[in-house]
Amino acid sequence: MAAAVEVARAAAVDVGGDSVGEHLGVRAEPEVDRVATHAFAATLPGYVGWYWAVTVARVSRSKTVTVDEVVLLPGDGALRPPPWVPWEERVRPGDLSPGDLLPPPPPGDPRLVPGYVLSDDPAVEAVAFELGLGRERVLSREGRLLAAERWHESDRGPETPMARNAPAHCGTCGFYLPLAGSLQAAFGVCGNEITDSDGQVVSVEYGCGAHSQVAVETSAVAEPAELVYDDGEEISAD
Structure with missing residues (x-):
């Protein structure tokens, strides 16, 4: 079977045509007797x-390779x-367009439960009770x-680096x-239009430099320098 290179090549050319290149080797199939695979x-x-893989075999007590x-x-x-990856799993955050x-x-999605059962969320239950209706499914x-x-x-x-370098946490910000x-x-939502977190969900432990209660130290206003006159020209003492 190892010598049946031309038999294997002819079979490969019959399928792959001109795309069949040089013979790369042959290996015996360990799980089956009298079976080998030629690679081109x-x-x-x-x-x-x-590579093209051509598997050849020989019947017991026969010299013919097939x-x-x-x-x-x-x-x-x-x-x-x-x-x-299925299509519904390929969609990533940010892929949704208008x-x-x-x-x-x-x-059966474990993230959702029917709205008519207890949602385990006090806010959802309060709204459903007040309005007498609810969403079909809730978190x-x-x-x-x-x-x-x-x-x-x-x-x-x-x-995040922003939170670690912030003077205070969002939970104490106005x-x-x-x-x-x-x-x-x-969690909460940032309502400060100056920050890039405006309108986004932030952790209570997040923070940035725009905290409402952090006073920025300002340097004292320097006193006007004493003026000294020299030859009638006004110059600064400094």
């Missing part, structure tokens, strides 16, 4: 590092397409925890608007 370089445009299959396989360092419509979360406890984790790790979280419900203790 592939010269197809766009298939760098790929071709089992011919396939194009990636070798070491071959260019490959990225792993397949006019785009995304499918609703599938039934579950897991959904709120995922949102909280995402916001905590964002660039408006407590571990521009801080706390969220309602179970997330109230940890």
